[in-house]
Amino acid sequence: MSNQMKQKNLHAIIILSLIATVSITLANNFTNDTRIPSPTEITTYNKTASEEAFTKMMKVLTHKRCVNCHPAGNRPLQGEDSHIHNFNVLRGPDDHGVAALKCKSCHQEQNNDFSGVPGAPEWALAPLKMAWEGLNRVEIARSMMNPENNGGRTLEETVKHLTEHKLVLWAWEPGIDAAGNPREKPPVSKEEYIKAVKEWAAAGAIIPEK
Numbered sequence: 001m002s003n004q005m006k007q008k009n010l011h012a013i014i015i016l017s018l019i020a021t022v023s024i025t026l027a028n029n030f031t032n033d034t035r036i037p038s039p040t041e042i043t044t045y046n047k048t049a050s051e052e053a054f055t056k057m058m059k060v061l062t063h064k065r066c067v068n069c070h071p072a073g074n075r076p077l078q079g080e081d082s083h084i085h086n087f088n089v090l091r092g093p094d095d096h097g098v099a100a101l102k103c104k105s106c107h108q109e110q111n112n113d114f115s116g117v118p119g120a121p122e123w124a125l126a127p128l129k130m131a132w133e134g135l136n137r138v139e140i141a142r143s144m145m146n147p148e149n150n151g152g153r154t155l156e157e158t159v160k161h162l163t164e165h166k167l168v169l170w171a172w173e174p175g176i177d178a179a180g181n182p183r184e185k186p187p188v189s190k191e192e193y194i195k196a197v198k199e200w201a202a203a204g205a206i207i208p209e210k
């Protein structure tokens with residue numbers, strides 16, 4: 001082979017590899033254009049869905065039907081204005097009241113619509129570690145997910161409590177108060193709330209920054 005021929009071959013190889021590079025780049029761009037979501041896009045999608053579910057769920061958890069029983073002090077709260085419980089009712093050593101005045105002396109397993117005393121099985125104050133009064137939605141969620149505060153619950157157990165426990169579900173059957181007025185229900189329906197809790201958990205139980 002002459003030197004000139006070698007040179008031509010070399011040129012041809014360079015041109016061919018250039019064409020190859022350009023076509024690979026084009027092919028890659030084409031793949032992007034077929035809208036297969038990139039990993040970042042998948043994260044963004046989940047984040048939006050999870051944040052929407054979180055917002056719905058937390059509209060319930062921050063409602064007074066929950067917070068009245070998750071107070072920061074040693075006395076339950078009552079009513080739409082979350083005033084301190086009447087009759088000097090106290091938390092007591094086990095969150096079930098003091099010996100002379102147990103929660104169960106008045107609160108039965110069901111609402112009493114004659115006296116206006118609300119009721120559900122295991123009626124008691126949430127322990128101080130589970131106090132939500134005065135916390136914002138992010139702080140409540142963090143406390144709920146922290147095994148040191150939540151009674152050592154796993155995510156699965158927390159979801160079960162949130163979607164099945166009688167004291168939680170009572171919030172949608174809150175009965176009438178002592179004056180005969182219906183208690184306000186949380187602003188999200190029970191079905192929507194349960195769905196939101198499960199969706200948020202399935203998307204990784206991510207707590208947003210605010």
Ligand code: HEC
Nearest residue numbers: 061065066069123124125126130143144150151167168171
């Ligand atoms: C009558 C009082 C009462 C009401 C009303 C109530 N809770 Fe509770 N809650 C408790 C008690 C008592 C515990 C502790 C039970 C246990 O650890 O087994 C608790 C524990 C919890 C826990 C587990 C602990 C944690 O921090 O993760 C969650 C979650 C919870 N409640 C959610 C709610 C939600 C949501 C509502 C309203 C829809 C609600 N509760 C309404 C009394 C109440």
Ligand code: HEC
Nearest residue numbers: 065068069076078079089096097102103106124125177178
């Ligand atoms: C002497 C009777 C009595 C005792 C004891 C008692 N309660 Fe009550 N409780 C009531 C009555 C009556 C109401 C309803 C007041 C109203 O809404 O008009 C009430 C309402 C409540 C509410 C308000 C629910 C809401 O969202 O408005 C909570 C929470 C509560 N009690 C928790 C407790 C806890 C926890 C204990 C035990 C530590 C307890 N109570 C002990 C009589 C009692």
